[in-house]
Amino acid sequence: MTAGPTTMRALARVNVAAIERNVARMRLELADGVALCAVVKADGYGHGAQQAARAALGGGATWLAVAAADEAVALRGAGIDVPVLVMGALTPAELTVALEARADVVAWDEDFVDAVATRGGGSVHVKLDSGMGRLGTRDAAEATRVAEASAGAANVRLAGAMTHFATADERGDAFFGEQLERFAAWAEPLRRAHPHIVLHAANSAATLRDATAHFDMVRLGVAIYGLDPFGDDAVARDLEPALELRSYVAAIKAVARGESAGYGRRFIAERATHTATLPIGYGDGVRRGLTNNADVLVGGVRRPLVGTVSMDNVTVDVGTPPAAVTGDEAVLIGAQGDERITAEEVAQRLRTINYEVTCGLLARVPRVYHRDGDPA
Numbered sequence: 606m607t608a609g610p611t612t613m614r615a616l617a618r619v620n621v622a623a624i625e626r627n628v629a630r631m632r633l634e635l636a637d638g639v640a641l642c643a644v645v646k647a648d649g650y651g652h653g654a655q656q657a658a659r660a661a662l663g664g665g666a667t668w669l670a671v672a673a674a675d676e677a678v679a680l681r682g683a684g685i686d687v688p689v690l691v692m693g694a695l696t697p698a699e700l701t702v703a704l705e706a707r708a709d710v711v712a713w714d715e716d717f718v719d720a721v722a723t724r725g726g727g728s729v730h731v732k733l734d735s736g737m738g739r740l741g742t743r744d745a746a747e748a749t750r751v752a753e754a755s756a757g758a759a760n761v762r763l764a765g766a767m768t769h770f771a772t773a774d775e776r777g778d779a780f781f782g783e784q785l786e787r788f789a790a791w792a793e794p795l796r797r798a799h800p801h802i803v804l805h806a807a808n809s810a811a812t813l814r815d816a817t818a819h820f821d822m823v824r825l826g827v828a829i830y831g832l833d834p835f836g837d838d839a840v841a842r843d844l845e846p847a848l849e850l851r852s853y854v855a856a857i858k859a860v861a862r863g864e865s866a867g868y869g870r871r872f873i874a875e876r877a878t879h880t881a882t883l884p885i886g887y888g889d890g891v892r893r894g895l896t897n898n899a900d901v902l903v904g905g906v907r908r909p910l911v912g913t914v915s916m917d918n919v920t921v922d923v924g925t926p927p928a929a930v931t932g933d934e935a936v937l938i939g940a941q942g943d944e945r946i947t948a949e950e951v952a953q954r955l956r957t958i959n960y961e962v963t964c965g966l967l968a969r970v971p972r973v974y975h976r977d978g979d980p981a
């Protein structure tokens with residue numbers, strides 16, 4: 606039997622209405638006047654940057670953030686005209702690209718401010734490293750010097766002051782409070798001297814955890830995609846997972862006791878059963894670490910993924926008699942019947958985080974957009 610016409614070997618279905626609602630739901634956490642910046646880097650955490658950006662703006666975001674200059678260019682190329690912040694480090698060539706895309710950029714040394722000025726100017730957010738230990742200066746006095754240099758340089762606008770938390774998702778941890786205090790002690794006096802600047806620090810976890818971390822704007826990534834910032838159940842936090850990952854049953858095989866499936870014979874049947882072969886694999890972003898280590902929904906029931914995940918196929922034990930026919934839909938992330946498999950569950954199996962699961966879906970997987978089931 607051949608697969609039905611609506612079936613695709615690998616498919617990520619993205620509900621833009623869910624992203625819109627997640628943004629609206631996160632806005633309920635914010636006091637009036639606090640802006641929401643939607644983080645759409647890494648192709649919108651694998652969901653599609655432009656589509657995620659539009660949905661987020663529809664839900665009430667007024668800023669967008671990306672990591673790389675080219676990501677800002679892509680948003681502008683899609684006709685998106687709202688403020689875009691490039692949060693990552695920029696080489697001189699990348700700085701040129703970012704400024705040409707009218708993106709705001711992040712500075713933590715005076716040479717960088719000079720480089721912005723010599724390229725005709727732009728808007729700068731100064732980053733204090735309050736404890737993440739990656740980008741930004743740890744030295745508050747230096748951060749102030751960079752801010753004053755930005756405010757004073759021709760055609761450069763001091764637009765914001767920012768930091769990033771290392772442990773916002775680790776509830777009960779005291780370091781978060783220390784970072785918050787360090788940032789507030791530096792940024793609030795700076796804002797008194799430059800009242801128009803936007804202070805921002807909180808990611809999704811910090812936004813849900815502590816309203817005093819909101820300042821003038823929050824930068825939300827994971828939550829807007831309906832992924833749980835704490836790795837728990839997003840639905841219990843009123844967030845809707847926006848992405849489903851599907852494949853289909855391309856072949857059913859009777860497997861006698863002692864027969865195997867896949868490279869390395871990592872599954873050897875202990876009893877007579879049937880396997881369903883799904884034409885999706887690590888070439889699509891279904892990680893090999895899920896070998897004998899995942900469930901897949903077929904016919905609304907959880908079935909164990911058995912054997913090695915290969916580049917283009919996985920096998921699933923569908924029992925005897927086989928509980929599937931060729932052409933049946935298979936869900937690797939998402940809901941089917943009353944069952945659901947979350948990105949958080951897949952992440953736990955892989956000992957990683959939900960972010961990596963959706964960011965790890967590769968370009969070979971077509972993204973199809975819908976609004977609650979209707980074509981988007």
Ligand SMILES: Cc1ncc(COP(=O)(O)O)c(C=O)c1O
Nearest residue numbers: 644692769808809824825826827
């Ligand atoms: C600087 C910065 N701000 C905000 C975010 C958004 O974080 P989250 O996806 O946890 O909301 C990120 C993402 O990693 C980031 O790097």
